[in-house]
Amino acid sequence: MIVQVWDYDATTADDLIGETKIDLENRFYSRHRATCGISKAYNEEGYNTWRDREKPKQILEQLCKRNNLSLPEYQDYYVKIGRKRFPFVDEQTEDDREERMALSVLHRWQDFPVCGCVLVPEHVERRPLFNTARPGLEQGKLELWIDMFQFGELPPKPAVDISPPVPEEYEIRVIVWNTEDVPLVDSQFLTGEKCSDIYVKGWILYDEYQKTDVHYNSLNGEGNFNWRFIFRVMYCKGERVMIVRRKTTFFARSETEDKLPCRLHLQVWDSDHFSPDDFLGAVTLDLARMPRGSPNSKTCTLSLLDPTLPTIDMFKVARIKAWWPFECSVNAGRYVQAGKVELEISILPAEEADEEPSGKGRDPPQNLPPPNRPDTSFSWFRNPWKAFRYIVCRYYKWRIIGFFVCVLIILLAACGIYAFPGYLVKRLLGA
Incomplete structure (x- = not known):
């Protein structure tokens, strides 16, 4: 049997990538029983159902008959074939016990003297691909398995559906509540006082990134x-990956x-008007293996991102609210904490999300309340009156008052000096 892998082209002839050749006759007549791999466990239902036409007892009896051995005898704690005993210890129920005992013997068939040999175990082959146009150069690998059965031996079992599981559509809702300790x-x-104009940027696929509004003039890293x-x-869910379908080029006919991996990327930035925004920190959360987070901001440190700690699968938990740290690279391989963020993450099936929709940002439905920001949170260029009121008056109020008092005194003194000569002449003339 020859299995080929091709490169599909829409406008030109398809290109052969490589092929692999499998000697089926050699497998069928092999003494190692390569027609169907021996499974590690015997199950009559579930995803790991025994797929061979012959059950372990039947396989073992055929091996004994082929080698002129006495049929196996199944005792409580061992299987006896002639003078050879194969111990068996199993704490499971009595259902299919003899089948499991026979299977344990098949896995140790090489221990039988003279006629014993290793039986091919259940496995997925990884075969190299070759192309005659490039002799000696491997063109990749192909993963597959092959089962061979004689059609008339036993009634065929129903075919096993090996099609990949159908992915489901989900809506992921992430609410950014607050940040703290942002640089x-x-x-x-x-005033020269240190501050940052904070906003948060998030995406799962970067082409669909979203941003919060800006918390202007944060004086303590809080947003x-x-x-x-x-x-x-x-x-x-079975593979714990998200499926992304897209066209690689504009002229591609198919996707x-x-x-x-379904990862939520969050970044915190400092907004600037006349220069590029400043990157402050980031955190990446794998929603299938997500760090648990911290219930409060005081215990939120970089240790929460340790990969050895227990994780949760958000597609099973569905909702969580906690604090996670931002991190920033200062040297190659060295990270420091760059603030923390309070998030609420909810994952809903698409049907449920359509029944209970939510708006982006603070838009309805299920609109969020506006944040309770301090009075000093404003833009200098958009709110000049607030800038004068909360910055100029706050820090220079007494200086301004003192300046106007001095100006008034100087004006009064100037008026007095200006009027003094005329007043003096009138007194001398007796007017």
Whole structure:
């Protein structure tokens, strides 16, 4: 049997990538019984159902007959074939006990003297691909398995559906509530006080990234947002990956399918008006193996991202609210904490999400309340009156008052000096 792998082309002839050749006759007549691999366990139902036409007892009896051995005798704790005993210890129920005992003997058939040999175990082959146009150069590998059965030996079992599981559509809702301890990288124009104009950027696929509004003029690294991100993904629970279908080029006729881990990427930035925004920190959360987070901000540290700690599968938990740390690279391979973020993550099937929709940002339905930001949170360029009221008056109030008092005194003194000569002449003339 020859199995070939081709490259599909829409406008030109398809290209042969490589092929592998399998000697079926050699497998069929092999003494190692290569027609169907021996499974590690015997199950009559479930995803690991015994797929061979012959059960372990039948296989073992055929091996004994082929080698002129006495049929196996099944005792409580061993299987006896002639003078050879194969111990067996199993704490499971009595159902199919003899089948499991026979299977344990098949796995140890090489221990039988003279006629024993290793039987091929159940496995997935990984075969190299070759192309005659490039002799000696491997063109990749092909994973497969082959089962061979004689059609008239036993009634055929129903075919096993090996098609990949159908991915389901999910809606992922991420609410960014607050941030704390975000680095302060800017200085106020008049006061020189350190501050940052904070916003959070998030995506699962970067082409669909979303951003919060800006918390201006944060003086302590705290940001208040109450902002919702919404993402739609196709996710396969069995493989724990999301399915991304897209065209690689504009002229491609069909879509390619990629299997990627479902990861939520979040970044915190400092917004600037006349220069590029400053990157402050980031965190990446694998929703299938997600760190548990911290219930409060005080215990939220980089240790929460340790890969050795227990994780949760958000597609099973469905909802969580906690704090996670941002991190920033300062040297190659060295990270420091760059603030923390309070998130609420919900994952709903698409049908349920359509029945109870939510708006992005703070839009209805299920709109979020506006954040309770301090009075000092404003943009200098968009709110000049607030800048004068909360910055100039706050820090320079007494200086301004003192300046106007001095100006008034100087004006009064100037008026007195200006009027003094005329007043003096009138007194001298007796007017």
